[in-house]
Amino acid sequence: MFPTSWSSYVVTPRKSLVVLATAVAALAVTVTGPALAAGSLPAVTARAETVALHDDEAGGDADADDPAIWRNAADPDRSLVVATAKQGGLRVYDLDAREVQSIPAPAGPGADDAPGRFNNVDLVHSKRLGDLAVTTDRGNDRLRIYRIDRDRAGGPLADVTDRTAPAVFSASQGEINEQRTAYGLATWTDPATGRSFALVSQRERTRLALLELTARADGSVGYRLVRTLDLPKSFRLPNGTSWSPCGEPGELPQVEGMVVDPANGMLYAGQEDVGIWRLKADLTGTPKLIDKVREYGVPGTYDEATEECAAGADPGFGGTKLTADVEGLTLVKEKDGDGLLLASSQGDNTFAAYDREISDANEYEGGFRVAAASATLDGSEECDGAAALNEPLGRRYPHGLLVVQDGHDAPGDGDRPSTNFKFVDLGKVTDTIDD
Template sequence: MTSAVLATALGAFCAAVPAQADEDPRAALPAVTPEAETPAVFDDEEGGNADADDPAIWRDPADPERSLVVATAKEGGLRVYDLEARQVQSIPAPPPPGPGDAPGRFNNVDIVEDVRLGEEVADLAVVSDRGRDRLRVYRIDPRAPEGPLVDVTATGVPAIFTDSQQEINEEMTAYGLTTWTDRRTDRSYALVSRSGRTRITLLELTSTPEGTVDYREVRSLRLPSTFRLPDGSFWSPCADPGELPQVEGMVVDPANGMLYAAQETVGVWRVRADLTSGPKLVDRVREFGVPATYDAETDECVPGEDPGFGGRHLAADVEGLTLLTESDGDGYVLASSQGDSTFVLYDRELEDRNEHEGGFRVTAASPTLDGTQETDGVAVLNAALGDSYPDGLLVVHDGDETPSEPAREATNLKFVDLGELMDELDD
């Protein structure tokens, strides 16, 4: 860790936060219910080792009713849904390059608008392929006969973090992802985190004469993995042997070019999206500072006594991040608090602070349309999407889809009317 990053990290913890009360903090949160849900996917051989994870929303400017939700399913590849939550396309992840090698594993996805590809301007879905340590890029075209997503990844795109297939098979590869277009230059980028490490890398997306998309590394930043607590002691989050606290959820605020990054067992960071500034911790998980010991038999971390240095709003892991913008320029940074199955809102400050503004839950609409548990990815779009969602759409991952088939782990996505959520937040 560099001295500059360490100094930033240490400065974030100059004051202790009181220990948490015993009452369930979720009880006071407003609740919204889903309007629809996607078909369940199953993480087993019969289901194609599919595991729903991260969604992104694409708005069709010509016909908002034909807008799409694109979502990763890990080894199950990519799924595309219409606004009725019906699957319209399934894209398989790439096969392993050789016997015993890791197959493709699509982890996170985001949308980039108005990118020039040859003589055309297109919208793109950009995916982090954790299994192959690369980006995959798809042009979005509802009129394409093989579409609506068409692979435009350049031939021979490089691995992002690894130097060999052996390293790729060890799985410290591309993990979380968000995209960003710099308004000053109109250049588009992907910010990608590394599994099991604290590194975030900025990649510039570049078009080729063939109308495909390549990328090149611009720079990287490493977040802290060790923190000085207010009592003067040092703490590192417990993890599997050899691993560091990783980042998955990320989002960039286009108004000021700030990246928000969710370090799962630490909290939410804020840093310039071009990675030229030191990171600042916006909020900590409740478990921050709690000593823990890795138990090899159970493959779990056994926590010790809570010294009371954690935050109040996030329960580890903090996962998906998205930006809820409002017509007046205000809005929220929205975080998925996976540990207690809630969602946390922070003010979309354009200066140097993001105050906590509340939270909410997604609960069951009926016995057959459940709420969300252990949410990973989340996406929101505050724009009219035809008659289906005239006030916008919130899409959230459900890590425990119920009712499910016996002995099969099922996941899916819930679609929530954004107007309902905004009404609840305004009350």
């Protein structure tokens, strides 16, 4: 459960590979305790879905990934969902899941350089900076920052990124092109100081960076590095052996899904092939692994021919609620300070819910699936990103909204890769978990 040495934390992420189906089946047999099999978890259905995006040349290399929900306090019916489409940039949707704005990702600086690729997005609500949408541009290793104005001519988002903003992790364009760049993202405003921050993970590495968002005299918004922290890449198992998740040579177990609880300044970070970490959002102190994936501790051997990891025998050290990858993390906040942490269990197409209260050790509260509502409105599979907002959003979602990415939109368009976002009544989710 713990790293070989806590000295591996330094104060200054690879998509997981497919594990052979037979190994996954063997892992499922080992699940014990209160966890339910994925198929027996209760289901909720979406109320609406966005138009499918296609990750091919004809579709502009657009691939749905991560959403965020902006509430229009003056008119909640006119609230928005801001979502990343990777090389396809950003999409902005209304509450009917209709597209109201499309923002292309910027090109790379040269013809042979990596193009822009928007990976994760989160929002900032700040007296100093206003309402902002912040996204990681994985292609260029930068943050891109947009001011939100629902009534702005030309679309509600306007680019206010400081043009001199530096690369987050890379020292040169050559390093940027290697794409060990800005990946996962969570924003946080410190209530004590009013300062706003972005927490950013590094692709194919275990590093997290804390960046302070800063206002410029020309009205743009930049950022400066505060500190970094490295999560473990290897772990000491109860039997005394050391384990690292299997991956391509040179790749480390990355983090993508992240969210900060504003009530206590705690960051939850999903290390995809390991589990969910809880740590201070200022990246100080000692992180705690609050739950592990089922595959935790399972040895694997990478096969270059198949580009897959073949799993060995399960030693039984994993968790019972999450199947790798751990992906989108989001909070359901209650007015009394209670609430839930929701996590996408991508490997079995489910979601796990944990108590938001640290005093309850983030106890597991239940799980659910987003299932098909009809032949034309399917559920969510292989979910990457998720966002919840437990506030009334007008007549459509008076009990709040959950938006989840669907990695395999159906019925699809022939052999074209199809992804989109599902809009779910959050009240149905909380009722399901409470039952």
